[in-house]
Amino acid sequence: MTFTRFIVEGWSWSSLTLIGGMVAAAGCAVRSRLGLRPGYFAAALLLALFTLLPPFGTLAAGVLFSAHMAQHILLLVVIPALLVLSLPRDFTPRFLNSGGFRSLAWVAGVGPMWLWHTPALCEAAVRQPAVHAVQTASLMAMGLVFWWPVLAPCARNRMTPGPGIVYLFTACLACTALGIILTLTPADVCPIFSAPSSVSFWTDLRGRIGAEQDRQIGGLLMWIPMCLIYLGAILLEVFRWLRPTGVTEKPPP
Amino acid sequence: MNPSSSSSAALTPATLSTEERAHWQLAWVATVDHKRIGILYLLFTLFFFAVGGLEALFIRLQLAVPNNMLVSPDTFNALFTMHGTTMIFLVAMPAVFGFANYFIPLMIGARDMAFPRLNAFGVWLIPFGGALLHFSLFTGVPKVGWFGYAPLSESPYSSSLGVDYWIIALLVLGIGSVATGINLIATIFCLRAPGMTLQRLPLFVWIMLIAAFLVILALPVLNAGLVMLLMDRQLGTHFFMAGGGGSPVLWQHLFWSFGHPEVYILALPAFGIISEVIPVFSRKPIFGYEFVAVSGVAIGFLSFGVWAHHMFTIGMGRAADLFFVIASMLIAVPTGVKVFNWSTTMVRGRIRMTVPMMYAVAFLIQFTIGGLSGVTHGSAALDWQTKNSYFLVAHFHYVIVGGVLFALLAALHYWFPKISGRMLSERLGRWTFWCMTLGFNATFLIQHMLGFAGMPRRVYTYPDFENWGWMNFLSTAGACLMGVAAVLLLVNILRSLSRGMPAGPNPWRAWTLEWATPSPPPAHNFEALPPIHSRRPLWDLANPDRPDPVVGPDAISTPDRAKTSLWILIASEAAFFGALLLVFVYFNIRPQPGPSSKTSLHLVPTLIFSVCLFASSFTLWRAEVAERCGRHRGVARWLGLTVLLGAIFIVGQGFEYWGLYRSGVTVGTNVFAASFFLLTGFHGFHVTAGLIALGIVLGLGLAGDYRNRPSPLVAVGLYWHFVDIVWVFVLSIAYLLPRLP
Amino acid sequence: MSGSSGSIFDPASPEAQAITHLFVITLWICAAIFAVVAGLVGYCLARYRQREEADDPAQTAGNKRLEVVWTVVPFCIVLVLFGLTAQAMEKSDPAPEPGEPDLVITGHQWWWEIRSPKLGYVAANEFHIPVGERLSIRLDSTDVLHEFWVPRLTRKMTAVPHAGNHVWLRADKPGVYQGVCSEFCGTQHAWMRLIVVAEPREKFDAWVRTQQQPAAVVTSGDAARGRDLFRELTCVNCHAIQGVGGKSNAGPDLTHLAGRQMLGAGVVPNTPENLRRWLTDPQQIKPGALMPNFNLSPSRRDQLLAYFSTLQ
Structure with missing residues (x-):
């Protein structure tokens, strides 16, 4: 009974619109002959659907702060990374390679987490669907911008390992700082999650987890798993760089 | 007899020029040469190793039988505090820095460290810090354990000045370590010889680079905590006193967010040493160079995110406990990768069981035990039983002694011919090895059992429970055997300095650059460097018919020294201010009574x-x-x-x-x-x-x-x-x- | 004193059992991993050891597939262990229930104070629990950090001043369970031991009734003079005897002193001879303890001793 409700509750027209939109996007992508790598692209779409649709979407929208945080991590870090990975090898827009763009990209990758967790914005995003839509879109867009210098399909567009490691490590530090504050201090960045919710069914789930613990989980999610993702990218960078090429690459004259 | 002066006098003919011999004391005190500074580091290490070792012996003698009254409780508590502090800050870290100082410039084909005078400053802070720490002998030795948990370390419970001297000594040593860390990083980035790209660095250098980054990022956090503790004690603040709005738990967060990376500041160089020794004596390149290097990077980063596993019993809450369980356990994965790579390096090799190789193999076995018992501490549920018991004591001694010390001994036996120009005695070395290994395992293997039987750590004596007596006695006997090994080691070193066989430039037929110059190396290190196209330039030289694969392009980019070091200093300072800012947020996110x-x-x-x-x-x-x-x-x-x-x-x-x-x-x-x-x-x-x-x-x-x-x-x-x-x-x-x- | 300390592999409660169970599994996994490593190293030493100089072997530099295997397999083991750990944590330390705890155990430098808010008794260093009943315990400290550890019964937990950490305590079998402070807390950390006696409900009730009583009334003789001395000297500044005097909990409550097994939080058995030695000079028995040597005259000491031996 409760499990059924868990699955069923929270669906609305907007969810269906979302599914429609995604299917359309997938169709367009396939038809446009961009040459996307289907595995990554499909994974990104499916993950996006999982993130935004009930039951997870409902949990994130005003019930559990931790789910809300997980949603942000997926939208800002995981899905954009998959999308960038799905790009074809010959996709190399020129304007995306300057140093200036990279520092901007770093801010884009880190800023939204801090910005969207100021109490006023956090509350607005939960209460008003329009703000939430803006939030979702901005997180995804910023995530794409952030990952471009790390995961761009063509090696030419990627950072060299040294700056790449600094780029990712500092991003990890920035989310660690927020994570530590959320976990170890009584900071309540999003008071709406500790207030009684309008969705009755979910409240007892939150009651069982407890507002305090819920917030802690949220902070820990952005502290540890998020950093593990950055760390994974760092290891990838170092590894790619250390692999013996076997054959001598002639240094450029 | 002062070991430092006699050994340095003995080293005189090999390392000093003719005009320096007349005033050899000055030549050592005023030196800025990285090799002499490296030797100084090692001599200080040896001295403090004797001090810390004697402290350990007294600890074990007091615990040899139940209800013993050999030393008073306060003396015992002072002994283990000083033992821990000495061994970590005055033995393990200086030893690592000593080898790094001596060999990193040689291994990358450089003339010296990036900042020779800063280097001298760093080494002289060691005796200065050691003197400050031991000055507490006159004012009341600290009796708070090496991690000085608040509120015990606060003035109401430790009113003598001992803790203040301990704090200041650690601050001094911490500053010295950061200076050395910056110097090492700048050296590795800026002074590599042509062809020595970062992809071709010997693994010891690679891993020391990671460890140096840990040093510059972790020690500032400790410094921040120490300053706060000093303010509590001297200026009447209440950072760590629950009564005044402060938090004893915050001290643990600050201490362990330094303390856990510190474990890897010691362990990573050991990994680096093993990654040099095992290939040379297996006559094969390291198995999976990239994987050993990358797993080092993974360990380095992860080590910053797992400190709270030292705090599973402080009541952080289930969620926090669980997250730190998984993060802590994850470290086992890259560490395991390293162990498998070292073991596999030996497969189909031609293994020569020299003394350094014996230590390396013992390291492999003992470190695996320490690593596995570490996993049991990473699992919070098990930690709830084993934390603060003798099982924990056994665990970290397996890591720090069975792992780090054995690796350092491997390094000593491996590189001693290069430093002194003479071989150590293999026969005496084998005796030392077996005394050390048997003694070590007798001391600490049994302590696992004591932990299971409920014996807590840091007790000056214990009731005569079933089995506790003989197990403790065995442990003490093992410690005495280790003492014998230490004496044999010293004898071996002194004997070899006067009577050892001349080593020649490359006695082990090794492949890294330090063996491409006479032993001991001349003041300018190299007459001419061999060409560097791969990770083992001397292999290529010796086997022109089957050279190693060329790794990446030859061109290297070496950044500007001053700017590089400043950027690293800034990173270190940023860690310091990051800690202070987080402390501010921690205390002020909710309004406090008062202003x-x-x-x-x-x-x-x-x-x-x-x-x-x-x-x-x-x-x-x-x-x-x-x-x-x-x-x-x-x-x-x-x-x-x-x-x-x-x-x-x-x-x-x-x-x-x-x-x-x-x-x-x-x-x-x-x-x-x-x-x-x-x-x-x-x-x-x-x-x-x-x-x-x-x-x-x-x-x-x-x-x-x-x-x-x-x-x-x-x-x-x-x-x-x-x-x-x-x-x-x-x-x-x-x-x-x-x-x- | 001789006797068993109690091993963590001999658990006597479901809470401790959960941890032991996990421990056994973990040790087997660790043993298997160790066997692989030690076996590999041993095999190499036996098979590839070279006693005389020989040519260098083939220079193999790595194998990507092997690396993937020994990254992924340990990763999976870690995940399994993590799952088991989470399960064991839930079993051995379920979330505390709201409401008043059954016992408040307070760490002092260097003894334990046990208070029952519901049953209204106070004990020191020793207490009884009913077999098979799960008690909720709040830990507190008046000074530094202490750590509550009864290996056979439950997880250890730090007593942090003002934090109110919680543990569950239960014993399935009657018996005497050894406990100890396991966080270093100063000079006499070694002698901050604890005894938990588990017994059937009716015996436990009888014990509680004794504990709830005020001190035995004495009317004459050395014992009465001893009682008066307790009030007149500085004893009451730190110790309390219910119905007689003293309110401070700086030192152990002495109302039922004679009923305890040990003196000085475990340092010596509670015999008249040891109590006399203690009163003569506590520093001889427990150097550094916060109770100084009061230099009592032998007669006063014996009067106090006579009184204390009535405090069953």
Whole structure:
């Protein structure tokens, strides 16, 4: 009974619109002959659907702060990374390679987490669907911008390992700082999650987890798993760089 | 007999030039040569190893039988505090730095370290810190354990000055370590020989690079915590006293966010040593170079995210416990990768069981045991039983002694011929090895059982429970055997210095660059370097018919020394200020009783002074531009303006402090005031340091000192901009954020 | 004193059992991993050891597939262990229930104070629990950090001043369970032991009834003079005897001193001879303990001793 409700509750027209939109996007992508790598692209779409649709979407929208945080991590870090990975090898827009763009990209990758967790914005995003839509879109867009210098399909567009490691490590530090504050201090960045919710069914789930613990989980999610993702990218960078090429690459004259 | 003077005298003929022999004491004290500094590090290590080892022996003798009264409880508590502190800060770290100092420049084909005088400064801070620590003998030795948990380390419970000396000694040693860390990183980045790209670094160098980064990022956090503890003890703040609004748990967070990376500051160099020794004596390259290097990076990063597994019993809550369980356990994966790579390196090798290889193999086995028992501590549920028991004591000794010390002994036996030009006796070495290994395992294997039987650590004596007596006695007997091994080791070293067989440049037929020069190396290190195209240049030289695969392009880019070191210093300082900022947030996110940011701080004057500080960054930039264009007067003018603006900021802050003092807000008032003065005080201190540096540049510039040589303006400017950026954070967190609705 | 300390592999409660169970599994996994490593190393040493100089072997530099295997397999083991750990944590330390705890155990430098808010008794260093009943315990400290550890019964937990950490305590079998402070807490950390006696409900009730009583009334003789001395000397500044005097909990409550097994939080058995030695000079028995040597005259000491021996 409760499990059924868990699955069923929270669906609305907007969810269906979302599914429609995604299917359309997938169709367009396939038809446009961009040459996307289907595995990554499909994974990104499916993950996006999982993130935004009930039951997870409902949990994130005003019930559990931790789910809300997980949603942000997926939208800002995981899905954009998959999308960038799905790009074809010959996709190399020129304007995306300057140093200036990279520092901007770093801010884009880190800023939204801090910005969207100021109490006023956090509350607005939960209460008003329009703000939430803006939030979702901005997180995804910023995530794409952030990952471009790390995961761009063509090696030419990627950072060299040294700056790449600094780029990712500092991003990890920035989310660690927020994570530590959320976990170890009584900071309540999003008071709406500790207030009684309008969705009755979910409240007892939150009651069982407890507002305090819920917030802690949220902070820990952005502290540890998020950093593990950055760390994974760092290891990838170092590894790619250390692999013996076997054959001598002639240094450029 | 003072071991340091006799050994250095014995080393005289090999390492000193003829004119230096007349005044060899001065040649050692005033040296800036990385090889001599390396030897000094190792001699200090040897001395403090004897001190810490004797302390350990007394600990074990006291525990040999139940209800023993050989030493008093206070003496016992002082012994294990000093033992831990000495072994970590005065033995393990200096030993690592010693080998790194001696061999990193040689391994990368450099003439010296990047900053030889900074290097000398670092090494002399070791005896200075050691003296400070032991000065507490006259004032009451600290009896708080090497991690000095608050509130026991606070003045109500440790009223003698011992803890204060302990704090100051650790601060001194910490500063020295950061200096050495910066030096090592700058050396590896900036002084590599042609062809020695970062992809071709010997693994010891690679892994030391990671460890050096851990040093510069982790020690500042400890320094922040120590300063706070010192303020608690001397200035009446209450950072770590539950009574005054502070938190004893915060001390643990600060200490372990240093303390866990510290474990890897010691373990990573050991990994590096093993990654050099095992291939050489298996006559094969390391298996999976990339994987050993990458797993080192993974360990380095992960080590910063797992400190809370030292705190599973403090009541952090289920969620936090679980997250730290998984993060801690994950470290086992890259560590396991390393162990498998080392083991597999031996497969299909031609293994030569020399003494260094014996130590390396013992390391492999013992470190695996220590690593696996580490996994049981990473699992919170098991930690709930084994923490603070003898099982834990056994675990970390398997890591630090069975792992790190055995690796250091492998390094000593491996590199001693290079340092002294003479071989150690293999026969005596084998005896030492077996005494050490049997002694070590007898001492610590049984302690696992004691932990299972419920014996807590740090007890000066224990009841005569079933089995406890003989198990402790066995452990003590093992410790005595280790003592015998230590004496044999010393005998071997002294004997070899006078009578050892000459080693020749490459006695082990090894492949890294340090073996491409005579033993001991001449002052300038190399006459000529072999060509470097792969990870084992000497292999290529010896086997022209089957050289190693060429790795990447030959071209190397070596950044500017001054700028690199400043960037690293800034990273280190950022870690320090990051800790202070988080402390401020921790204490002020909820209003405290008494004055707060809202009630006591005046925004408008501070904003005005802040604008001055920010403007000074702009004027400094103008000065830099002027310098680039060669306009000397412009430089002086803009630089003068910068100093003036900075001075206005400092004066402004002085006024603010005065106002707070007048309204009764002092550092001891409450945790808001304490954390505010801590944060802004240290920032002010850095601004002042920057002003002095800028003033010196200005003065020298006016005196015309930079007509013929480049000025350090860019490097100093980097520091100044950093200080300004820190103020952006301080301003927003201490002044602006609390005012938000 | 001889006797068993109690091993963590001999658990006597479901809470401790959960941990032991996990421990056994973990040890087997660790043993298997160790066997692989030690076996590999041993095999190499036996098979590839070279006693005389020989040519260098083939220079193999790595194998990507192997690396993937020994990254992924340990990763999976870690995940399994993590799952088991989470399960064991839930079993051995379920979330505390709201409401008043059954016992408040307070760490002092260097003894334990046990208070029952519900049953209204106070004990020191020793207490009884009913077999098979799960008690909720709040830990507190008046000074530094202490750590509550009864290996056979439950997880250890730090007593942090003002934090109010929680543990569950239960014993399935009657018996005497040894406990100890396991966080270093100063000079006499070694002698901050604890005894938990588990017994059937009716015996436990009888024990509680004794504990709830005020001190035995004495009317004459050395014992009565001893009682008066307790009131007149500085004893009451630190110790309390219910119905007689003293309110401080700086030192152990002495109302039922004679009923305890040990003196000085475990340092010596509670015999008249040891109690006399203790009163003569506590520093001889427990150097550094916060109770100084009061230099009592032998007669006063014996009067106090006579009184204390009535405090069953």
